[in-house]
Amino acid sequence: MTFDHPAVTVIGLGSMGSALATALLDRGHPTTVWNRTAHRAEALAARGARPAADPGEAVTASPLIVACVLDYEALHGVLEPVGGSLEGRTLVNLTSGSPEQARETAAWARSFGAGYLDGAVMTTPPGVGRPEMMFLYSGSPEVFDVHRPTLAALGDPLHLGADPGLASLYDAALLGLMWSALTGWLHGTALVGAEKTEATAFTPFAVRWLTTVAGFMTAYAPQVDAGLYPGDDATVDVQIAAVDHLVHAAAARGVDNALPELLKHIMERARAAGHGSDSYASVIEVMRNPGGGR
Numbered sequence: 001m002t003f004d005h006p007a008v009t010v011i012g013l014g015s016m017g018s019a020l021a022t023a024l025l026d027r028g029h030p031t032t033v034w035n036r037t038a039h040r041a042e043a044l045a046a047r048g049a050r051p052a053a054d055p056g057e058a059v060t061a062s063p064l065i066v067a068c069v070l071d072y073e074a075l076h077g078v079l080e081p082v083g084g085s086l087e088g089r090t091l092v093n094l095t096s097g098s099p100e101q102a103r104e105t106a107a108w109a110r111s112f113g114a115g116y117l118d119g120a121v122m123t124t125p126p127g128v129g130r131p132e133m134m135f136l137y138s139g140s141p142e143v144f145d146v147h148r149p150t151l152a153a154l155g156d157p158l159h160l161g162a163d164p165g166l167a168s169l170y171d172a173a174l175l176g177l178m179w180s181a182l183t184g185w186l187h188g189t190a191l192v193g194a195e196k197t198e199a200t201a202f203t204p205f206a207v208r209w210l211t212t213v214a215g216f217m218t219a220y221a222p223q224v225d226a227g228l229y230p231g232d233d234a235t236v237d238v239q240i241a242a243v244d245h246l247v248h249a250a251a252a253r254g255v256d257n258a259l260p261e262l263l264k265h266i267m268e269r270a271r272a273a274g275h276g277s278d279s280y281a282s283v284i285e286v287m288r289n290p291g292g293g294r
């Protein structure tokens with residue numbers, strides 16, 4: 001171990017864990033690895049990783065342990081028997097889960113005198129190691145500061161706050177945004193595809209449009225925070241009229257309409273709650289108060 005390149009252990013060598021270990025090796029960190037199915041460590045060993053025989057050996061090999069397994073059940077199955085070995089070390093958990101699971105696991109690690117950061121990887125394995133990729137962390141700011149230079153080997157380390165549940169919370173919120181955007185893009189692609197436009201021809205327009213949409217989000221965020229939604233650009237009523245065109249165009253071409261129908265329904269609930277002449281940002285009121293405004 002050197003001061004610049006502290007030793008790291010990676011537990012879990014699936015697609016993501018292997019990418020994490022590879023990025024650490026590429027940056028010159030002495031890296032110990034362990035996986036339930038041992039042969040998945042072989043390719044990493046060929047690149048210089050040290051395979052540990054069992055989780056106990058893996059934990060004691062390094063001051064920093066990065067865990068990335070399928071879920072929290074698997075995580076606790078691996079680490080519970082060796083919890084005492086975590087004392088004085090830091091566990092960075094990049095396994096996906098809920099904010100509640102993150103908080104429970106932070107308390108569990110603390111009970112052994114271990115530091116704990118919960119994390120969310122906002123990329124797929126090929127993006128690991130690229131400095132522009134977001135890696136979200138939550139938990140002790142002091143622990144984050146100590147390990148920040150090492151975590152920078154994986155991507156851009158962003159600390160959200162001391163509450164260990166925050167990374168999972170942001171992760172879920174950002175995945176929801178991703179699924180909405182991707183599904184909207186696929187719906188639009190099916191629509192133009194019904195008139196023989198290929199996805200590769202449509203997509204540059206979709207990507208450029210998303211930049212404009214990002215501008216709407218930036219403009220609407222202060223409205224959401226203030227709870228005031230001046231309808232001085234495009235009102236909810238105007239958007240409801242526009243979504244009808246989408247519903248019609250899709251129906252006429254035999255394209256599934258579940259997504260636009262859902263969006264129209266949400267907009268109509270905002271109108272029913274009195275937001276017809278407000279900006280689209282007022283739809284947040286439907287999200288915050290799902291039982292009201294009908």
Ligand SMILES: NC(=O)c1ccc[n+]([C@@H]2O[C@H](COP(=O)([O-])OP(=O)(O)OC[C@H]3O[C@@H](n4cnc5c(N)ncnc54)[C@H](OP(=O)(O)O)[C@@H]3O)[C@@H](O)[C@H]2O)c1
Pocket residue numbers: 012013014015016017035036037040068069070071073074075077078094095096097121122123124125
């Ligand atoms: N892939 C992505 O793009 C991505 C992006 C962000 C976050 N994540 C998160 O990263 C985590 C890992 O994802 P992945 O894509 O690497 O999945 P994966 O390729 O399916 O790997 C799963 C890993 O979990 C281990 N595992 C499963 N059950 C276990 C158990 N009961 N005990 C011990 N180890 C167990 C597997 O070990 P074996 O090899 O022995 O089966 C393997 O190392 C997940 O929480 C996922 O949500 C993934």
